[in-house]
Amino acid sequence: MSALVQTTLNVELGDRSYPITIGERLLARRELLEGTTPARDVLVVSNTTVMPLYGEALKAALGGRRVVEVVLPDGEVHKTLATVSRILDVLVANRFGRDACLFALGGGVVGDIAGFAAATYQRGIDFVQVPTTLLAQVDSSVGGKTGVNHPGGKNLIGAFHQPRAVIADTATLRTLPSRELRAGLAEVIKCGLIGDAPFFQWLEDSIDRLVACEPEALAQAIRRCCELKAAIVGRDEREQGERALLNLGHTFGHAIEAATAYSSWLHGEAVGAGLAMAATMSQHAGFMDEREVARVEALLRRAGLPVVAADVRRDDAIAAMRIDKKAKAGRIRFVLMRGIGRAFLTADYPEDALAATLASRFAA
Amino acid sequence: MSALVQTTLNVELGDRSYPITIGERLLARRELLEGTTPARDVLVVSNTTVMPLYGEALKAALGGRRVVEVVLPDGEVHKTLATVSRILDVLVANRFGRDACLFALGGGVVGDIAGFAAATYQRGIDFVQVPTTLLAQVDSSVGGKTGVNHPGGKNLIGAFHQPRAVIADTATLRTLPSRELRAGLAEVIKCGLIGDAPFFQWLEDSIDRLVACEPEALAQAIRRCCELKAAIVGRDEREQGERALLNLGHTFGHAIEAATAYSSWLHGEAVGAGLAMAATMSQHAGFMDEREVARVEALLRRAGLPVVAADVRRDDAIAAMRIDKKAKAGRIRFVLMRGIGRAFLTADYPEDALAATLASRFAA
Secondary structure, three states, rough: OOOOOOOOEEEEOOHHEEEEEEOOOOHHHHHHHOOOOOOEEEEEEEOOOHHHHHHHHHHHHOOOOEEEEEOOOOOOHHHHHHHHHHHHHHHHHOOOEEEEEEEEEEHHHHHHHHHHHHHHOOOOOEEEEEEEOOHHHHHHOOOOOEEEEOOOOEEEEEEEEEEEEEEEEEHHHHOOOHHHHHHHHHHHHHHHHOHHHHHHHHHHHHHHHHHHHHHHHHHHHHHHHHHHHHHHHOOOOOOOOOOHHHHHOOHHHHHHHHHOOOOOOOHHHHHHHHHHHHHHHHOOOOOOOOOHHHHHHHHHOOOOOOOEEEEEEEHHHHHHHHHHHOEEEEOOOEEEEEEOOOOEEOOOOHHHHHHHHHHHEEEO | OOEEEEEEEEOOOOHHHEEEEEOOHHHHHHHHHOOOOOOOEEEEEEEEOOOHHHHHHHHHHHHOEEEEEEEOOOOHHHHHHHHHHHHHHHHHHOOOOOEEEEEEEOOOOHHHHHHHHHEEEOOEEEEHHHHHHHHHHHHHHOOOOOEEEOOOOOEEEEEEEOOOEEEEEEEHHHHHHHHHHHHHHHHHHHHHHHHHHHHHHHHHHHHHHHOOOOOOHHHHHHHHHHHHHHHHHOOOOOOOOOHHHOOHHHHHHHHHHHHHHOOOHHHHHHHHHHHHHHHHHHHHHOOOHHHHHHHHHHHHHHHHOOOOOEEEHHHHHHHHHHHOOOOOOOOOOOEEEOOOOOEEEEOOHHHHHHHHHHHHHHEO
């Protein structure tokens, strides 16, 4: 294993700009963690899986402050307003003020819940993302989207609230179950498909090393994804335009998750299938050729990701999509592709293209 | 009664700027209401008191759109996360998209709850404030503070989310119970005390007309308060500095409300007593002379407002203040006065000044 260089990127948002630091064993770097916040009162939010692995390291790095912790049950089913309310209760019970800081230690679910609690406690307190899954390191910890699910749909309740810093310690990925690592690769592949064909090609060359959890390959992939996302968020923080491209694969993916009650599919797995579906729909709409769709599907398969949703009925999928946030005045908008690396948002597509995609990728 | 001129002020916040329109019978002005939002899906949030009085007028003015309504029980005790959740359920059940708009028709409680629901539904949708109480017209509908109470303290959960427009129809004040009108006058008096000694003097001359609900006097008072608040919010939207002055009287006031479980005091009544307490504390701290404190107390009494909290024990008050948002690193910050119209924020005061204030204005 070669020595990994620590790198720092910035998300440029004026007085809300913040650094993303990516590297090996960052949780052991006390001065790095200490520098993220001057807060004397800190709440560490994590879950029953991650806290035993990395809680002590984080708390040690934050030594000298008052550190309170909330350990949530693990899993997307707990990403609810009730869980946020529980965190708020702890903040109130410990009389944390506006100058407190919350640390989200875990994957995307922990980050989304904890971020929303930080967004709404006393109309917004600081928080720091310490993502410990590949999905969180490449995607959900960056950009300030926070929130929880509603029985009627994913992420329907939330807020934009930027973290003060993101600390992505690649060493934490070595305790990640391989199913979760693969799920994270869906968001990595998504980045190439959105706007970086050379990166997609690099992924075709490197996918076996990524699946094998090779640190150097992972660090390169994480860095490239964070660069892409930081640039887009810097230009369009609140998803008025370009940022919507980051939802490539997500309209289908969210529908899969909602139709299965967030219980059997990991978010990244649903996004993986959603990418295959977006490619197929792009082909049916005449935007993308068959050969490129085959490349997308082949890469997803090599990453161990699903490309169909055989356990979801197409009627349930379409019902879930209609309540999805991206529905605009009744018409479902999709991010489609004019080719690998050329994603675009549109509500202008033949209904046949959607119907054919549903027919080929979902259950009848 | 003389004819009232309709006036419009702007809150200047770049691309989130919005107009405040003040005048008689604005709810009958269909083009005014229609112009506030292009949304085709509208949710009107009101309560069991206000909806029967003004719901039909508002819905008629919004004709031609899909209008859904949520009618909440009346009262501050319902300003909870559970009530917000109920509104979110209605938005989801009706499949409202990001382009929907919420109308808050009612007093400060309705506006705070509905605004927070708008802030958190799909990470923020548009909303319009239609305040029907004096307190809401002069204070809570302007400036984008939204949120709900927690058993541990007032407004501990919330977000900054600016409305698209504020429509203050002074005709609605004629159905307002006189107790609520007087409660609203506390926020009016607060405006003079913060930064406008001539306005305070005008209030001393005009208080009887205001208590008698004379429309022209009320419209003048509302306009002046909105001007002051719009200017402060335009300079300091997120309360990093100057905006904290608007909390004059509120640290004491919130403590009174919390200690009485938001059940027996109206918010404005608690603020009224809080203003008297802030004046007393300013005197004990050597900032304000006795004669000016007497003027403050006299005006509050003429407005029919309480100046002591005889039903709240001082220990309960201090406990409630410590969890209040304005506590900074353990030390309670207060807005005090160097005289009428010269408020300032400080954590630098003799403990004796606070103790003497608690001793004279609360129960032992």
